[in-house]
Amino acid sequence: xxxxxxxxxxxxxxxxxxxxxxxxxxxxxxxxxxxxxxxxxxxxxxxxxxxxxxxxxxxxxxxxxxxxxxxxxxxxxxxxxxxxxxxxxxxxxxxxxxxxxxxxxxxxxxxxxxxxxxxxxxxxxxxxxxxxxxxxxxxxxxxxxxx
Numbered sequence: 001x002x003x004x005x006x007x008x009x010x011x012x013x014x015x016x017x018x019x020x021x022x023x024x025x026x027x028x029x030x031x032x033x034x035x036x037x038x039x040x041x042x043x044x045x046x047x048x049x050x051x052x053x054x055x056x057x058x059x060x061x062x063x064x065x066x067x068x069x070x071x072x073x074x075x076x077x078x079x080x081x082x083x084x085x086x087x088x089x090x091x092x093x094x095x096x097x098x099x100x101x102x103x104x105x106x107x108x109x110x111x112x113x114x115x116x117x118x119x120x121x122x123x124x125x126x127x128x129x130x131x132x133x134x135x136x137x138x139x140x141x142x143x144x145x146x147x
Contacts, residue, residue, distance in 0.1 A: 030054070034084050047084070048077050 030051050037047045055076050059069040 030080065034080060035087055038084060038088070048081055051080060052077050 034047050034051055037050065042050075052073060056069055056073045059072055060066075064072065
């Protein structure tokens with residue numbers, strides 16, 4: 001009988017933990033705010049401190065001790081700093097490498113489509129004669145002169 005209660009208790013704890021994690025989902029909205037503040041030119045330490053205030057208040061609201069709030073908050077801010085640094089690197093790579101390649105590809109395809117449309121969709125030239133076929137029963141399809 002105690003195994004059944006242990007299984008039920010385990011299930012309830014898992015469900016409560018999942019609901020608690022969904023309550024923290026709004027913290028994902030802080031990443032675009034951090035990127036925006038960094039783009040404006042606010043120093044990274046000031047950006048992280050601006051974002052740290054709601055995180056610390058949320059952790060205190062859940063009733064965690066001050067020491068755990070400081071440890072978990074600093075871990076979250078360190079992760080956010082890592083995401084910010086990697087995001088800036090990815091943004092620079094995207095702007096200076098991916099964007100020019102994409103623009104050149106798009107321009108080349110548009111020019112190619114425009115030139116095909118200008119020809120009326122016919123890409124073959126009109127002055128090329130049709131290929132020769134074997135004419136009569138005594139004629140072989142491959143003459144020695146053609147090689």
